[in-house]
Amino acid sequence: MTTRDSPDSPRRRIVEAAVELLEKGGPEAVSTRAVAAAAGMQPPAIYRLFGDKEGLLEAVAEHGYAQFLETKRAQFDPASQDPVEELRQGWGMVVEFGVTRPELFAVMNRAAARGQDAAHRAGLEILYRRVRRLAAGGWLRVDEELAAQIIQATGQGAVLTWHATPAERRDPALLTVLRESMVAAVTRAEPAVPAAESAPAAAARALRAALPDEADVLSGAELCLLREWLTRLAAHGDAPHA
Known part of the structure; x- marks a missing residue:
């Protein structure tokens, strides 16, 4: 639900009614008439708040x-x-x-x-x-x-x-x-331990995961290049060995 919806707001009542109908009878049960009746409202309120049934189902998914x-x-x-x-x-x-x-x-x-x-x-x-x-x-x-x-x-x-x-x-x-x-x-x-055959790939993944978005020691371009190198090393470790 959106942050503007209070527990007793019309929008929330409609969405919660739609969720209950959905879980009891599937998407076919979520008709505008049935939802309006379950929420104690008139069908035009659904069209005003959600546009159509698809908009209502999107709000259900958000909820x-x-x-x-x-x-x-x-x-x-x-x-x-x-x-x-x-x-x-x-x-x-x-x-x-x-x-x-x-x-x-x-x-x-x-x-x-x-x-x-x-x-x-x-x-x-x-x-x-x-x-x-x-x-x-x-x-x-x-x-x-x-x-x-x-x-x-x-x-x-x-x-x-x-x-x-x-x-x-x-x-x-x-x-x-x-x-x-x-x-x-x-x-x-x-x-991963250094003795493992794929240790460079594992170490590359670990170092790449630990890299900060910014670093005083490296410039933005250097960080970008380092990430590229680490990505290539990590991918190389997944390749089959001859």
Whole structure:
């Protein structure tokens, strides 16, 4: 929800009514007439505030992301000593949300594909901070961008597969296996050590993650060049060896 919406504002009442209808009956249940009735208002109010049903669903997605982001921020602990376990917990929280609230999760994903939701972007920032901590600690096995994509893809894939499977055939072990496969794909069993064959790539990732936006010792151009070199070194470590 936007910051201008008080708990009893007409806009919030409409959005919360739409969320309830969505989660009970899917997108088809979110008609302007049904939402207006559930919110105790007249249909013209929806058109005035949201334009049309699509605008209302975008507001529903924003509401869902804002709620989810509050939980995600509360769970994110910058002082955590175990960034790998933090990765597990964050992935599990996303998947649990998608498994327990599938209709809202689907609407949120459609809104995210358009890239216009501020709460979704804030959630991505938390994901990238987690990935950066892994890189800075020498835990990251792959490039930061690829790691973030793997984390997102496995989480969304887990939710889609869960709901595409008949209820009687769903096995919670699927989610555990996918989570651990994701962790194994993006992290090392132990932080990179100099004796490892790919140590230059791991060290490059760690140093790149620790670089500040500005530095007294280096100029902006020098920092940019250093990032380029580190990126190339990190990518080289992922290439197959002859």
